Amino acid sequence: MSKPVMLSDPGFCPHSLNKYASLMATGNGYLGIRASHEEGYTQQTRGMYLAGLYHRAGKGEINELVNLPDVIGVDIQLNGDIFSLLSGTIESWRRELDVSCGVLTRTLVWRAPGGARFAIESRRFASVTQLPLVAMQLSITPLDAAATVSVSTGIDATQTNHGRQHLDETQVRVFGQHLLQGIYSTQDGRSDISVSTWCRVQGEVQSCFTAKERRLLQHNTAQVAQGERLTLEKFTWIEWTSSRNLSLDTWARQGRRALENCALQGYEALLTESAANWGDWWQRCRVEVASHDNADQRALDFALYHLRSMTPAHDERSSIGAKGMTGEGYKGHVFWDTEVFLLPFHLFTEPEVARNLLRYRWHNLPGAREKARRNGWHGALFPWESARSGEEETPEYAAINIRTGLRQKVASALAEHHLVADIAWAVVAYWQATGDDQFMAREGLTLLQETARFWMSRATDVNGRLEIHDVIGPDEYTEHVNNNAFTNYMAHYNVAQALRFSRRFGCTDEAFLHRAAHFLAHLWLPEAGEDGVLPQDDTFLSKPVIDLTTYKAKAGKQTILLDYSRAEVNEMQILKQADVVMLTYMLPERFSTDVCLRNLNFYEPRTIHDSSLSKSIHGIVSARCGDAEQGYRFWREGTLIDLGDDPHSCDDGIHAAATGAIWLGAIQGFAGLSVREGELHLNPALPDAWRQLTFPLRWQGSELRISLSRQEARISSTRPVTLWLNGTALTVNGEQTCSLADFILPTNGTATTQKEGE
Amino acid sequence: MSKPVMLSDPGFCPHSLNKYASLMATGNGYLGIRASHEEGYTQQTRGMYLAGLYHRAGKGEINELVNLPDVIGVDIQLNGDIFSLLSGTIESWRRELDVSCGVLTRTLVWRAPGGARFAIESRRFASVTQLPLVAMQLSITPLDAAATVSVSTGIDATQTNHGRQHLDETQVRVFGQHLLQGIYSTQDGRSDISVSTWCRVQGEVQSCFTAKERRLLQHNTAQVAQGERLTLEKFTWIEWTSSRNLSLDTWARQGRRALENCALQGYEALLTESAANWGDWWQRCRVEVASHDNADQRALDFALYHLRSMTPAHDERSSIGAKGMTGEGYKGHVFWDTEVFLLPFHLFTEPEVARNLLRYRWHNLPGAREKARRNGWHGALFPWESARSGEEETPEYAAINIRTGLRQKVASALAEHHLVADIAWAVVAYWQATGDDQFMAREGLTLLQETARFWMSRATDVNGRLEIHDVIGPDEYTEHVNNNAFTNYMAHYNVAQALRFSRRFGCTDEAFLHRAAHFLAHLWLPEAGEDGVLPQDDTFLSKPVIDLTTYKAKAGKQTILLDYSRAEVNEMQILKQADVVMLTYMLPERFSTDVCLRNLNFYEPRTIHDSSLSKSIHGIVSARCGDAEQGYRFWREGTLIDLGDDPHSCDDGIHAAATGAIWLGAIQGFAGLSVREGELHLNPALPDAWRQLTFPLRWQGSELRISLSRQEARISSTRPVTLWLNGTALTVNGEQTCSLADFILPTNGTATTQKEGE
Secondary structure (H helix, E strand, O other), X not given: OOOOOOEXXXXXXXXXXXXXXXXXXXXOOOEEEOOOOOOOOOOOOOOEEEOOOEEOOOOOOOOEEOOOOEOOOEEEEEOOEEOOOXXXXXXXXXXXXXXXXXXXXXXXXXXXXXXXEEEEEEEEEEOOOXXXXXXXXXXXXXXXXXXXXXXXXXXXXXXXXXXXXXXXXXXXXXXXXXEEEEEEEXXXXXXXXXXXXXXXXXXXXXXXXXXXXXXEEEEEEEEEOOOOOEEEEEEEEEEEEOOOXXXXXXXXXXXXXXXXXXXXXXXXXXXXXXXXXXXXHHHHHOOEEEEOOHHHHHHHHHHHHHHHHOOOXXXXXOOOOEEEEOOOHHHHOEOOHHHHHHHHHHHHHOHHHHHHHHHHHHHOHHHHHHHHHHOOOOOOOOOOOEOOOOOOOOOOEOOOOOOOOOOOEOHHHHHOOHHHHHHHHHHHHHHHHHOOHHHHHHHHHHHHHHHHHHHHHHOEEEOOEXXXXXXXXXXXXXXXXXXXXXXXXHHHHHHHHHHHHHHHOOOOOHHHHHHHHHHHHHEXXXXXXXXXXXXXXXXXXXXXXXXXXXXXXXXXXXXXXXXOOHHHHHOOOOEOOOHHHHHHHHOHHHOOHHHHHHHHHHHHHHEOOOOOOHHHHHHHHHHHXXXXXXXXXXXXXXXXXXXXXXXXXXXXXXXXHHHHHHHHHHHHHHOOEEEEOOEXXXXXXXXXXXEEEEXXXXXXXXXXXXXXXXXXXXXXXXXXXXXXXXXXXEEEEEEEEEEHHHOOOOOOOOOOOOOOOO | OOXXXXXXXXXXXXXXXXXXXXXXXEEOOOEEEOOOOOOOOOOOOOOEEEOOOEEOOOOOOOOEEOOOOEOOOEXXXXXXXXXXXXXXXXXXXXXXXXXXXXXXXXEEEEEOOOOOXXXXXXXXXXXXXXXXXXXXXXXXXXXXXXXXXXXXXXXXOOOOEOOEOOXXXXXXEEEOOOEEEEEEEEOOOOOXXXXXXXXXXXXXXXXXXXXXXXXXXXXXXXXXXXXXXXXXXXXXXXXXXXXXXXXXXXXXXXXXXXXXXXXXXXXXXXXXHHHHHHHHHHHHHOOEEEEOOHHHHHHHHHHHHHHHXXXXXXXXXXXXOEEEEOOOHHHHOXXXXXXXXXXXXXXXXXXXXXXXXXXXXXXXXXXXXXXXXXXXXXXXXXXXXXXXXXXXXXXXXXXXXXXXXXXXXXXXXXXXXXXXXXXXXXXXXXXXXXXXXXXXXXXXXXXXXXXXXXXXXXXXEEOOEEEOOOEOOOOOOOOOEOOOHHHHHHHHHHHHHHHHHHHHOOOOOHHHHHHHHHHXXXXXXXXXXXXXXXXXXXXXXXXXXXXXXXXXXXXXXXXXXXXXXXXXXXXXXXXXXXXXXXXXXXXXXXXXXXXXXXXXXXXXXXXXXXOOOHHHXXXXXXXXXXXXXXXXXXXXXXXXXXXXXXXXXXXXXXXXXXXXXXXXXHHHHHXXXXXXXXXXXXXXXXXXXXXXXXXXXXXXXXXXXXXXXXXXXXXXXXXXXXXXXXXXXXXXXXXXXXXXXXXOOOOOOOOOOOOOOO
């Protein structure tokens, strides 16, 4: 395996501080830390977050991921001058995130305004073997003459979420010469947070401590000879609990003991341990591509790094926020993005992580049942935005219209119900890939039945036909419509799978089985017209079309809303993302390639791609339809959502779903992986730029390794496994190389494709 | 009158940003705004405060002056580069606070890192005629070539008190093209705050508005030709209420109307109006000194500027915080500083302001009675730290000892009871200077009687002698002592005056009159020994003496506490400030010059002057004892508390009492003003450096103007008034010039001095 590609920050720029703070964030699924510089800049938003630690900061506010006291900041003074890259001159610069081991490094030479040069280096990582641990080193070398060097650092609890303070300071302490500890509680008193940090500057140094205005700091000053290096080592141990059963003192002491053990190990040993774990993980998960353009491998490595860093694999009571833990966008809430865009990666590489993500939803069934009940429905209506408790976290009203003073109700929480079926879809996908009957018999079946019950109560009988009224599909530019194709088909799938697994596991609730069968027999599934186009909803095709060229050129910026009101957009054929294309992606066995292609061609020109979830799915469907080049264009554009040139593309965090989609595009698009009728299919369609695509795959207990070129497919498996290569069944045991010339896809698409509406 | 001396910031320096932000703060008694730069710096603490608006931000926190949403910040971009003085080069610089009219100005030429020069000018003031109004102008001129200039500004509610958030955002709105309004409430729901701001950039400009993450902003971008000036005008109207009887909408609308009227007037007209009011005020209040050193006049002008700016003359429910409204030190709380160090200036220039300050205490009698009652005493025990409600605001525990984890009880609130008598002292001083029987018969007498009742219950009968046990005098390095001289004498004065005025106003509460007389007859007043030294308390003189030279050299920094614990300091003759010297200052008629001098000479070597209240009083007593040169040295050192070289001397606000003491030193020290037996005395003692001292004085309805040189005293009065010049009675009517050779002070001090213990 080649080394994963470094991510680099090309140079210091006040405008892009927050972009790189998100892109290069360190994290381990337990915590996430924005890649802020040690020294402060007013434009720079610092951030450290713990998976699952949400709090509401006041009246009219929303439960959000708490921005914790900062431990990254270091005030550096060189001969009494405050170090800032805004002053002086940067003579050399390298800033990199080594995604192979999660280490962020900055190495620079700075000429102070007075003329003296200093080499300043820092590196840090969040340990993947000791999750509460963040380790950092900062070293300063006067290059031209001896200098007085001061570094002040510690725990800075003045940190807020853009002015919203969540924490009360309970206690701040200093132990011995190096250990500082702050104990905080959320203002609602429900959670305790302990931040312990061990700071040591090697050598002859004068140190003192201060605790003032929510800052607990160690101040160090030393005379450093020319060419000599002053090094600060700092280890931080961060824990939280909302169900503490120890006394606060005992709990705090345990954190200090753990930290002291880390300090005894030292930076290098801690790094070696964590880096080895990362190395194993990359071995198990990495996707390698031989492309004309190195950016493709970089995008994949970037995506996988974040897919690991953002995922709270350790805790099934937490899930993945829409920005991971790289920023405060969407308040750290969990959307359908998790099940549809992020879960597949885990499912096919570490299925136990996918199981945890589904158990998160299972734990949160009470909130989902309550939401359904409150709205007069049965079963489970999961919250559109979810945090720790599983209650609906979507603000009732959107941000105020500063012109009218009115607040519009947020429609998603009221009507964007497809996520219920998306969760069911993920449950089935999990079972298909793992055969985990134990999960399916308990959590899985409960989720399927409760979501199915929701749909059965949600449908409306219109002259004997069941319809689903007043919903929003994934396309959020079209609100409150009836019989949204995506929703109806997914609801049908949801109930069908609930019925199937209910029977399989011997469910004796005859009333449920009967109602499910009735629902499936009567639910209206929108039908394609003669042109093969499936109507997005009852009224969509009757709406006028406008030229979207200028808006598509600025995809992702929602510029259409500068020219038209939401109400006006709603009455035109304008899509944020295309529901029917998404549907053909979700249920590939349900639609022929021809139908997929016709709908792609019809809907794409009507789609602005203002959602970060849009292009990647169009890319996969394009590739599945045989147009790998169009698929590649969409995929590349998808990689630029975060990695592109816009200096503010991800100020408030990376687009988690878009990183998931980078993996999806490679595996489901260009390797053509799909699961149809429970069988694993590969229909490779490498774009011209790619010579080879290699990736691991976990499938029903086997560990596969698949390497695809334009000519051949090399597949190895740890156990015998049957898969379908371009529609032809193939049993792999050990390693097998197939010439793709022997596996030519039938012209009508995949051999096992079921007819639409079947 | 010459023009008051400008205060200037000698140059941009990240280390001194907060010093000058405090020194050059603008304010009008209603609001205070720190002199932050428009552009942001991480070291810079912005602050805007409203007199009386306190709130407690969470568990374990303290009621504090709320740092309001910022309206001063402007994000400036020049050809896309963020303007910061840390980058580029400052080619010229002038930053001044014109205390004559309260206008803060910065004029600079900045060379951007790319080489192009820009002239950037800004000016701002808080109106003294329309108190809720802050007006500012910012102009930018590209000097070398046309440039794209962007300015973004508005209302930034991410502002906190060092991370403590007090406000919920209720509503943010934009009206028309220029008006932005944010409505906030304190998190306890008790107060509403409305911040309305009108922003306009003249000329061809592209503008838009954003409301995100507690920031409501107007963004303006324009192409500006070389040599052309782009000007932003911004008017802000800030109101608050804790007893709103209008609907929120109506109240908010009224604020907008008021603001729109200001915008119609325009910056120059608003400034003219406010500056004229300042001009009148300086005419009425200014102290002019002809000194060898201009710094003396500057110190006086600085002090008077702040004495006006910090005083909520408009609102008798508010008083003056220990840092005015220039920073967050002492949480904006009110101490005895107000009555003893600040009230005299107002009393002798605008006595109605002094009356308001006393009415503040009168309004807050319920809290003071409750504090006395809770502690088992009678009458009124005013809180050591006071805010809006008059309840005790002193934190029960001091900041945690970060080493032991223990929090020490704050002793001041428990035992520093002399402030009760200090308030009574100020009531009498007010009546003496004004003869305001109406006030004295009602508020004054109530205050005198209630404070007297406290003392009568506070004393302990020890074998027929009344003693006052377990107190702290002004010297906070000596805690929990018995019969503190300052406290006992001041308590005696308090009860004596209560008795005197009770009789004068026909009080028929015989029990009170009887108990007061008994108290006065039996209260132990510590007596001077043969050396004339009055013991500070029962045990002080028996404690060991140590050499304080090194600590005195760092007066104000409390370095003694680095070497000794508080408990150890308590057991030595170590004074933070000298109680007995303070006592001779407070009750000059009570002690002969000889006694004053002996005690000054005894206690001064034992005094570190770690309190900012210390040196100025030593200076006044020195001058009164005839040593004007020593008085001058102390006075000068007192002026340096804020104005000295230490770049962090007043980061969290100026020392309000020390500014009051600059006036006290000039008037009570060098002009030798004192009130003895209700008579006005002048014993001029100009230091060698001063040729002349001129000041206005209000005395019992007369407006006097006094000009003193070494040779003569020129006194004018609007009405006939009798005063004592160097112990000789003099009646002034109109203008009168006296040769001081004709008014020689008797050698035993002042002619009317009563004997000690009389």
